[in-house]
Amino acid sequence: xxxxxxxxxxxxxxxxxxxxxxxxxxxxxxLVGFLGxxxxxxxxxxxPMVARTVYEVSSYxxxxxxxxxxxxxxxxxxxxxxxxxxxxxxxxxxxLPGGLGIATIGACAGFAAVSGSSVATAATMGTxxxxxxxxxxxxxxxxTGSIAAGGTLGFLIPPSIGFIVYGMLTEQSIGKLLIAxxxxxxxxxxxxxxxxxxxxxxxxxxxxxxxxxxxxxxxFRALLGVWQPLAVFFLVMGGIYGGFFTPTEAGxxxxxxxxxxALIKRKLNRRNLLEALQEAVRISVMVLILVAGANMFSYFLxxxxxxxxxxxxxxxxxxxxxxxxxxxxxIYLFLGCxxxxxxxxxxxxxxxxxxxxxxxxxxxxxGVIAVLMMEAGLITPPMGLNIFTVAGVAKDxxxxxxxxxxxxxxxxxxxxxxxxxxxxxxxLLLPGMMTR
Numbered sequence: 001x002x003x004x005x006x007x008x009x010x011x012x013x014x015x016x017x018x019x020x021x022x023x024x025x026x027x028x029x030x031l032v033g034f035l036g037x038x039x040x041x042x043x044x045x046x047x048p049m050v051a052r053t054v055y056e057v058s059s060y061x062x063x064x065x066x067x068x069x070x071x072x073x074x075x076x077x078x079x080x081x082x083x084x085x086x087x088x089x090x091x092x093x094x095x096l097p098g099g100l101g102i103a104t105i106g107a108c109a110g111f112a113a114v115s116g117s118s119v120a121t122a123a124t125m126g127t128x129x130x131x132x133x134x135x136x137x138x139x140x141x142x143x144t145g146s147i148a149a150g151g152t153l154g155f156l157i158p159p160s161i162g163f164i165v166y167g168m169l170t171e172q173s174i175g176k177l178l179i180a181x182x183x184x185x186x187x188x189x190x191x192x193x194x195x196x197x198x199x200x201x202x203x204x205x206x207x208x209x210x211x212x213x214x215x216x217x218x219x220f221r222a223l224l225g226v227w228q229p230l231a232v233f234f235l236v237m238g239g240i241y242g243g244f245f246t247p248t249e250a251g252x253x254x255x256x257x258x259x260x261x262a263l264i265k266r267k268l269n270r271r272n273l274l275e276a277l278q279e280a281v282r283i284s285v286m287v288l289i290l291v292a293g294a295n296m297f298s299y300f301l302x303x304x305x306x307x308x309x310x311x312x313x314x315x316x317x318x319x320x321x322x323x324x325x326x327x328x329x330x331i332y333l334f335l336g337c338x339x340x341x342x343x344x345x346x347x348x349x350x351x352x353x354x355x356x357x358x359x360x361x362x363x364x365x366x367g368v369i370a371v372l373m374m375e376a377g378l379i380t381p382p383m384g385l386n387i388f389t390v391a392g393v394a395k396d397x398x399x400x401x402x403x404x405x406x407x408x409x410x411x412x413x414x415x416x417x418x419x420x421x422x423x424x425x426x427x428l429l430l431p432g433m434m435t436r
Contacts, residue, residue: 004040008304011036015297015347025343026286026293033296040303049299057292061248063168066287067280068251069159073115074276075258076229077124079267084225085110086128091214091222098200098207100136101146102193104129108150109189110226112157113233114258117283118341118378122151122386126393139206140397142199145405147393148386149192152375152413155341157185158237159251161287162371165342168291169349170363174247175240176431177367182237183426184368184416188375191412199408232257241434287342294346301350310351311358321359322421328352329373329417336377340385344377345370368427369417376413379406 011032018028030050037046057063076082089103089110096102108125115121126147133143155162158178167174200207236254239245245253262268301307314324335344349370356366378386381403391399420426 004304005306005309007036007039008301008306011297011300011304012306019339025339025347026289029293029297029346033293033298033300036300037296037303040300050296053295053299054292057168057288057295062174062246063164063288065159065174065248065251066161066164067284068248068255069115069161069164070117070120070280070283071276072159072232072251072254072258073111073117073120073154074272074279075255075262075268076111076114076232077120078272078276079228079258079262079265081114081225081229082107082111082124082128084222085229086125086132088222088225090132091219094214095209096197097204097209098142098146098196100129100133100138101142101196101200101207104133104146105150105153105189105192105196108147108153109157109185110229112154112160112185114229114254115154115159117161117279118151118154118375119385119389120279121154122148122389123393125150126390130394137208140394141401141405142196142206143405144390144394144397144402145407145409146192146196148379148384148390148402148406149409149412151386151389152378152409153185153189155375155378156181156188156371158182159247159254160371161283162341162345162374163367164247165287165291165345166349166367166370169294169346170353170367172363172367173431176364176434178247179237179241179434180364180368180427180431181371182430184372184420187419187426188372188412188416191416192409195408195412228261241430243434290342290346294350298350307351307354311354314355315358321361324355324359325361325369325421328355329369332370332373333376333380333414336373336380336383338383339377340383341374341377344374362424362428364431365420365424365427368420372413372417372420376410379410 015028015032019025034046034050037049086103086107089106090100093099093102093106104125107129108121111121111124129147130143158181160178160181163177163181164174166172167177232254236250239253240247240250332344335348339347356363378384387399387402387406390402391397
């Protein structure tokens with residue numbers, strides 16, 4: 001029998017080859033994991049392992065948090081919260097340089113607080129914000145770039161599918177991971193606002209000033225559209241933070257409240273109810289299949305001893321752990337050019353996570369770093385998913401223009417990664433104070 005390490009290397013290369021020829025990553029990892037376990041331990045060990053992996057992932061109760069957080073976003077969109085959020089931020093911020101772009105970031109952050117999907121945030125905000133920015137002659141680069149970048153907040157600000165997947169793959173507390181994303185999410189939204197102001201100050205032609213003034217009465221009336229998502233966010237996240245209920249229970253409570261709000265406002269009909277449920281099923285199945293494939297591939301890698309060998313090798317290197325950390329960030333930035341966010345996570349964590357533990361890094365802290373890099377992948381050419389989501393809304397804007405528009409925001413994500421690396425408490429303060 002061949003050396004297990006050599007077998008693991010061949011298997012890893014085979015996964016990348018299957019991805020190159022177009023096989024979905026979940027099936028590529030499942031297939032290679034099965035073949036690898038068969039080769040190293042025999043088919044009698046591999047077949048039950050496949051069945052057990054798929055069953056355990058799909059039947060594990062805490063993972064029901066995924067469809068609950070997705071359906072929260074669906075009900076929030078159906079209730080008209082997106083338009084109300086954007087209207088409120090618009091009325092308060094439109095006189096600032098790039099006010100509509102800033103309002104877009106604020107509304108994206110607000111919607112992200114009740115939705116677990118980055119793509120849903122970008123798509124929903126695109127339909128609301130883009131017509132307004134076009135009406136006021138905003139440059140397409142700034143208009144589409146701010147929407148695509150704002151959409152990434154849905155992957156960081158809890159409830160976040162990114163943190164849930166990371167917790168599933170690393171067996172870390174999903175509740176602590178979600179809470180860890182609050183401060184970084186606020187900082188990133190603030191950085192996006194700063195970038196818009198700086199761009200417009202440098203080049204006023206990007207965003208002509210709005211000639212319309214808004215009375216204080218209109219401004220305060222507009223705040224009525226903000227309290228609902230804020231109340232749901234503080235109830236859901238506050239409950240998790242205080243230990244009153246689990247993330248799954250929080251998702252159920254949030255989904256129920258948003259369902260009732262949509263019913264009371266008479267915005268929920270058979271069509272958008274089915275759309276919300278179908279989206280929840282689609283994303284949940286996709287994530288669970290990806291995690292099952294990643295788990296099977298992880299079993300194979302564990303048999304090959306590659307993760308352990310890599311962790312030992314890295315720990316023995318006479319270099320700072322932060323040098324290894326910088327290399328990992330560079331790898332994630334490179335992979336973001338070719339893979340979607342969740343695929344990146346399931347492909348890399350089986351090898352990278354043991355290295356993180358060997359280096360002595362906090363796994364919750366690294367979860368925030370990983371999710372931020374997944375965010376970067378959402379707007380990195382040529383495969384940025386948020387870019388093509390916005391392009392589907394802004395059909396008259398070339399994809400190249402949108403990529404140019406998000407470049408400053410991509411730099412903001414990298415800057416925040418560096419800041420959290422230098423000051424880990426940004427991510428760890430709130431989780432460290434949780435009761436459970």
